[in-house]
Amino acid sequence: MLDRYFGISAAGSSIPRELRAGLTTFLTMSYVLFVNPQVLGTAIRIDGGFEKLLIVTALAAAAGSLLMGVVARYPFAQAPGMGLNAYFAFSVVIGQKIAWETALGAVFISGALFVVLSLAGVRQAIVRAIPNDLKFAIAAGIGVFLAFLGMKNAGVVIANPATFVTLGAFGPPVLVAVFGLLVTVVLLVRRITGAIVYGIAGATIAAIVTRAAVYPDAAGHLVAFGGFAHGVVAPPSWPSGLIGALDLRGAIGLGIVSVVFTFFVVDFFDATGTLVGLAEKAGFLTPEGDLPRARRTFACDGLAAMIGAVLGTSTTTTYARARAGSKKAAAPA
Template identity: 40%
Template sequence: MSSKLENVSFLERQFKLKQNKTDVKTEILAGFTTFMTMAYILAVNPGMLAEAGMDQGGVFAATAISAAIACFAMAFMANYPFALASGMGLNAFFTYSVVFGMGHTWQFALTAVLIEGILFILLSFVNFREAIFNSIPMNLKKAVSVGIGLFIALIGFTNAGIVVGGGGTILGLGDLSQRAPQVAIIGLIITGLLLAKKVKGALFFGIILTTLIGLPLGVSYMPNGQFLGIFSAPPSLSKVAFQFEFANIFTFDMLIVMFSFLFVDVFDTIGTLIGVSSKANMLDENGKLPKLKEALLADAIGTMAGACLGTSTVTTYVESASGVAEGGRTGLTALTTGVLFLLALVLSPLFGMIPGAATAPALIIVGLFMMSPIKEIDLDDFTEAIPAFLTIVMMPFAYSIAEGIVFGMVSYVILKTITGKSKDVSAVMYVLAVLFVLKEIFI
């Protein structure tokens, strides 16, 4: 009994649970929820990088271990509930643009990720990324939260097959006669009922119940049909770890690829931190995030670790909002998620039984939670409203948090300048707007 109390006391001291108005149970539940909504990366990332010629098992191990390292860094350095893993979009750029499009080896792409990670750390020490975060006006910060909400909801709908692309339209309704969309809709109703009844851990229990419902319908399944099938030996990293191509680091192509990784990583991370921390009321009265430097440094450490182990850029995950929605407020949430990534090395079949249809309801509901700051956006001043609107809609439309920020910030600078309100624009915003325009033209 005394050892249990000592463990709780350690967690209280380390993560300041009472100060953040939370407890061990809430934080661990939030960590489980976050992991379940982002565990798909353990299947998607190895498959995508395998197309580039990398060993799929090695990438799986690298994805899990680098995510754990980054989550632990976030937990102990920043004490924030933000989880990290290899970023979607960044892995697609790795495979389809750098390897297939430009004709480079995957070792070349991995080297670019390593250099980007090193620069990321240096930029953290000189407060460059903090300056970017703090330069974004409050209305745009609130818009980022709303845009991320729509983006997360879109991910949920597409993961479940409720919304699909093609078929003569950009987006359309999926085939609802299929089992996966049906299970997701049932899960959405269940999760909504749990929330309406104010059940603690509603998102987490919604995922579990939806997974169980999917078993007899063939949407989710027990691995190998038996309990013992949930265990597996961790794959080897030997074929992907430390596989760098330093001979081409001073080429123009390396500069372009490295900058592209850096750009998306910086603004995806900043956008996620703004959106999720805004929803969790972590920003101070000036719209700043305490321990921002530590959070950004944890992200950079994850990217360097990922490159060394053999995976694409590690970044802060927007799905962290699901854990925050469950009440996660400290690094104990991130720590729990990191531990689950390590467990996935030997329990990958078990985590693999949770289908996208089961996590989709949680993501859709989190999208709703992220919408609330829209009430606080000034929609009467069009120099504020238009940039905020563009930020919101371009995140799901362009399928990119970074591009949503680009459209919002550039339009903000232009409108404020041409309407004689340039005093509302900081020097950092002007510099960033110019860089964004140059990036869109030349890269």
């Protein structure tokens, strides 16, 4: 039944391979579990904020990924988007002094607009009107942006008042990142299955063994891995104060129409470029550049944003890092 529904054998794949691909995708995007709460925590101030935001980030990612996998039948993972969460926290809540509950309402409304336009076929028509070269350019631009973020977070590049960016000092974070990247590149060139997983594991082991200061502590300072002081696992905190806290009445007010519009436009091009880029790399696009099952796929993207807003996080969208675990495949039409 699974084989027929998802077209696993038709894609030349198998369930074990799909499980490895899912693990790879998770590892390449799991950083969002920690980064998203840090970003949103600057604007959403509640007791136990980080732990609760981590839980809703995981729940939003799970709900969006299940929608995309089970309903749209594409191996594209979803989670609260980087960049959109920064706009939510720093521009809308902190910059414009809009309550975070109202901002969540704006995210919900923008997601609802996505669903309506997707089901009506408007979103697909707009996508078809965009030249294929521009579609792929959007995906390439997102990739370059993510690569730049990775180099910035690793300290490979740092801010410079004269040239905006410059090379950073080759300290432990940079060396560990470069080591992991080299391992990944070598294995990819040699076409080793699971190259990205091995690269991540290699960098992690190297950081632990060498006692490299790459892990941020509670104060934000980089320290060496100190073990699991509170155990490996712990029961999750129920995200009270976040789930269902969105303020739709306030979001409908004319004062934040521009906010809803910005969430809508930014996520439109972000999701469109990412979905088209992932579909092209995985071999899903038709020769004309169309995405099969586009209506339900785009609708799932909008539903994920709505669910994320109800849970208490900024816009949930498709992740370009899902390419790490994707492979040329074709689910039945």
